[in-house]
Amino acid sequence: MPNIFSYQSAEVDWCEGNFERSTVIAEYYNTISNVSFFILSPALLYLNRQYRQQRALPLYFFSGLLFCVGIFSVYFHMTLSYVGQLLDELSILWTLAVAYSFWYPRVRFPRCIKSRKHFFWLTGVTTVISTFMSFIKPAFNAYVLNCIAFHLLYLTWCELKKCNDKRVHWTAAAMVVCWVLAISSWISDRWLCGLWQAINFPYFHSFWHILIAMSLLYCCPLVIYFDVKHEMPSFKPKLGYWPSDSWPVAVPYIALEESHKQC
Numbered sequence: 001m002p003n004i005f006s007y008q009s010a011e012v013d014w015c016e017g018n019f020e021r022s023t024v025i026a027e028y029y030n031t032i033s034n035v036s037f038f039i040l041s042p043a044l045l046y047l048n049r050q051y052r053q054q055r056a057l058p059l060y061f062f063s064g065l066l067f068c069v070g071i072f073s074v075y076f077h078m079t080l081s082y083v084g085q086l087l088d089e090l091s092i093l094w095t096l097a098v099a100y101s102f103w104y105p106r107v108r109f110p111r112c113i114k115s116r117k118h119f120f121w122l123t124g125v126t127t128v129i130s131t132f133m134s135f136i137k138p139a140f141n142a143y144v145l146n147c148i149a150f151h152l153l154y155l156t157w158c159e160l161k162k163c164n165d166k167r168v169h170w171t172a173a174a175m176v177v178c179w180v181l182a183i184s185s186w187i188s189d190r191w192l193c194g195l196w197q198a199i200n201f202p203y204f205h206s207f208w209h210i211l212i213a214m215s216l217l218y219c220c221p222l223v224i225y226f227d228v229k230h231e232m233p234s235f236k237p238k239l240g241y242w243p244s245d246s247w248p249v250a251v252p253y254i255a256l257e258e259s260h261k262q263c
Contacts, residue, residue, distance in 0.1 A: 004081065004082040004083050005079075005081055005082075005083050006081060007026060007079050007080060007081060008026065008079075008080045008081070009080070009081050009082040009083075010076070010080045010081055010082050010084060010085040010138075011082070011085065011138050011139040012080075012085055012138070012139055012142070013080060014027055014030055014077070014189055014190075014193075014205045015189045015190075015193035015196055015197060015202035015203075015204065015205060016028070016029055016030050016202045016203060016205065016206070017197075017202065018080065024078070025077075025078045026077065026078060026079060026080045027077040027078075027080065027205075029203050029206040030077040030203075030205050030206050030209070031074055031077040031078045032206075033206035033207075033209040033210055034070045034073045034074045034077070034209055035070075036070075036209055036210045036213035036214075037066055037067065037069055037070030037073070037209070037213055038067065038070050039213070040066055040213045040216060040217060041063045041064070041066045041067040041070070042063070043217070043251070044059065044062075044063050044066075044217075044220050045059060045060070045063050047221075047242055047251065047253035048220075048221065048224055048253050048254050050254070050255055050256045051224050051228070051254050051256060054232065054235070054256065055227075055231075055232075057102075058098075058102035058103065058227075059224075061098055061102070062095065062098055062099055062102070062220075065091065065094060065095040065098055066095060066216070068091050068095075069088075069091045069092055069095055072084070072087040072088045072091045073088050073091075073209070075087060075088070076088040082138070085138055086134065086135070086138060086141075089134060089138070089141040089142060089145060090131055090134060092145050093127060093130060093131065093134070093141075093145060094127060094131075096145070096148055097123050097124070097126075097127040099223070100123050101119065101120050101123045101124070102227075103223050103224075103226075103227050104119065104123075105155075105159075105226070105230050106230065106231075107230070108155070110122075146183065146186070149179065149183070152219075153176070153179075156172055156175075156219075156222060159222075159226045160172055165239070167239040167252075168222065168225060168239060171218050171221060171222055171239060171252045172218075172222060174218045175215050175218035175219045175222065178211050178212075178214045178215035178218060179211075179212070179215040181207075181211045182207075182208050182211035182212040182214075182215055183208075185204040185205070185207040185208040185211060186204070186205065186208040188204045189202070189204035189205040189208065217251060217252075218252060221239065221252040221253055221254050224237070224254045225237045225239065225254055228254065228256065232256075234258060235256045235257065235258060236256070236257045236258070237254050237255075237256060237257075238254070238255045238256070238257055239252050239253075239254065239255075240252070240253050240254070240255045241253070
């Protein structure tokens, strides 16, 4: 049995050829494409600084875990080790758990859950159990994690039905487009590897890293927007765009205005 820390001991090997551009980095482009997470994490903190001033813990915690996702993904694709694979997948699981714990709407809590504290416990216990189950068949973990996106899309759809702000709908549409492109890249790399290797273009997993980070760049302001609506009634969230509202392509962020108006 190979050492769990050794190179290429993981159950998963992506389409990109191993050690073709470096004797140290197994999957070169899959590794360096994780720079998108290192940009995403501080960008969320900087752009949404008004929200951060009001609710620092959720945003700092979530952004920090996104940075860890980038670090562990670099380690995994650099080594293709068993430990790297699990760290990569479990960092994503715990990042999702933190997001659910802080931002899941109270109105959608199960009937047996009476407070945010109780929901923290439910999420924590579920995540710990899922962590142990991830060791049973690690090759399935990525598929399960990707399925969680469908629940997030459903929650977004439910919130959009109650909101008439065109900017919110536009941001949600951009998020979905990025996610569709991202998941298509992931599936293509996983299931059509022979085709991409035949034409010498086995790099779709690196596109997945970039596109899913772009999707999160649109998703996170939406989550913050709805959190302000549900949890901070003394403020009105407003979607702004950096560097300018007039730019055809810009990054969304949330500004806060003192107001009691509803969406």
